[in-house]
Amino acid sequence: MSKGEETRERILAIMEESVLQKGFGATSIEEVITEAGITKSGFFYHFQNKNALAKALLLRYLEREDVILDDVFNRGRDLAEDPLQAFLVGLKLLAELMANLPQEHPGCLVATCCYQESLFDREVRELNRRIVLHWRQRFRSLLEAIAERYPSRCEVNLDELADMVSATIEGGLVLGRATGDRQILPAQILLLRSYIRLLFEPDRATVH
Amino acid sequence: MSKGEETRERILAIMEESVLQKGFGATSIEEVITEAGITKSGFFYHFQNKNALAKALLLRYLEREDVILDDVFNRGRDLAEDPLQAFLVGLKLLAELMANLPQEHPGCLVATCCYQESLFDREVRELNRRIVLHWRQRFRSLLEAIAERYPSRCEVNLDELADMVSATIEGGLVLGRATGDRQILPAQILLLRSYIRLLFEPDRATVH
DNA sequence: CGGGTAACCGTACCGTGAGTACAGTTATGC
DNA sequence: GCATAACTGTACTCACGGTACGGTTACCCG
Structure with a gap:
């Protein structure tokens, strides 16, 4: 360098x-x-200006996020070859990761940009948009593998379900930040996990 | 006036x-x-300053939100006396409301404050925190009535589940804003609704 | 109808932060 | 050792939040 x-x-x-x-x-x-x-x-x-800085920051952030998410869900895949179990493990690992973040957990840069829109130009907003669609793609591919093997108990659109992962994280971050309670985000991820189980996991008497 | x-x-x-x-x-x-x-x-x-303006804005926002949420979930209660069905109807109405928002749907002031923290003093942040806890209380009371009548398929903490409503809305708003796709928020609310159904609705062959 | 106060207006000023301009300087890699 | 990358220094401009303070207008109440 x-x-x-x-x-x-x-x-x-x-x-x-x-x-x-x-x-x-x-x-x-x-x-x-x-x-x-x-x-x-x-x-x-x-x-060139603060805008260019924002753009560079978003790009950097995207890459790092990717590495973290890859790591978490790849470890899930390593621990369980079944796609559903792998995803569930991934979500659990993600929740643990989020629970153990060092102090004042950071928010999400995408959300930060969202709520500052006018400070940024079209290019930054477009980048922001692409990041969200990239997340959708990421989670969708994992969900597709699950849906292929397991019938869902309830008809759901996989794009929307994929977005739900992002939305849960973003929403959990907002609430966690607003209340100062760091346990909210991991709890929300685990609730999402519970939903995925109810949706796809084959019948048992009662899930616990 | x-x-x-x-x-x-x-x-x-x-x-x-x-x-x-x-x-x-x-x-x-x-x-x-x-x-x-x-x-x-x-x-x-x-x-006095921009901070005082923010505080007044948050208070005003809280009141308006309350009216909207009261309206939606009261109408749900009017249409179905069963607490679960009432909540499900409320969520559906909320999704419809969010889907039909006039252009560029607004974000949430709480989230806006979240991501601007340092601009505000302790008082504003405390107010922000209280709003989120108020939402928790609101949804928790509805969920308690449901949990009393229906056993849940999966052990969940009602506070966390109540937060999930707020988190879904906040997350959906962030994604909707980032992508410019207004359908994301209502879709997420309906997914949450589907989760509530899977959690509490008594067994049928398959839910559709 | 008069007067007091609420609800402003006008002007002038300060500090901070983004951004520009541009000439000069130091460091680095080939 | 030389070109160029990677800066420094100084001196601005402009927008915005906020202060200070005296003056003015409008409204309500007795």
Whole structure:
């Protein structure tokens, strides 16, 4: 990594932490460059403006999220070859991961962007949109494998069900952030898990 | 309503529309007072600062939300006396309501506040927290009536299940906003409804 | 109908933060 | 060792939140 890339990465890391903690609008360039040990000119050498920074941040975030989700659901697949069990394990691992996040868990950058729309240009919004559709695709493919093997107890659209995973995470983050209760997000993921079980898991007397 | 209250209300209405569309930080006092036809002095006569405005906005929002939710779930109760059926009808009505929102559906002020935290003081954040707990209470009481009559197929915590209603709405709003697809939110509410059915509805061959 | 107060207006000002301009400087990699 | 990348420094502009404060208008109440 060249020196330039290194500085750029440092800016992004500092920015991300602050944005997730305080929001995008409330994070000033000045405080970022102070912490990064550079000057304003240095900052604008790397990023045209705050918008470009947001875009880079979203891209970086997307990649990291992908790695985390890949990891969780791949481990699920390793532990159980059945697609349903694999997904359920993945959700449980995800819930555990979210429960053990270090202090003040971060929100989601996508949601942050959502509620700051006018600060960003069309390109950023389009990127935001693509991320959500990417998540849909990710979860849909897992759900398709499940639906192929197990009939669902209730007719559901797989795209919508895939969105439900994202929506649960986003919703759980909002509530967790609003209340300051970090257990809400993992609890919501486990409720989603329970729904998936009721939907696809073959009959038993009563599930517990 | 006195002239002062009228102006205050006008400010709040203009502010709310803009905040839901563009976010809190991106809505300037100047543009609000221009649209309201008053001066800066006039604005600061009514509100100490932007924070006080946010607080008033949240309170107003809470009341309106309450009216809407009361209406929807009371109508559910009127249409079916069984608490489960009443809740299911309420959810369906809510989904319909959300599907038919006029253009660019607004986000949620609570979520907006969540992702702008540092802009607000402790009082606003505390208010935000209380709103979420109020929602929990609201849905919990409906769910308790259901759980009393119907055994659940799967052990669930009623507080968490109550939160799931809020989380579904918040999550659906985020996704809808990010993608620009207004159908996501109602679809998510219907999925939640399907979960409630699977959880509590007595056995039939297959639910459709 | 007079007066007091609520509901503003006008003007001038400050601090902060985004962003621009542009010339100069240091460091790095080939 | 030299070109270029990676900055620094200084000096602005503009928008926005917020303050200060004196003056003005409108409304309600006795």
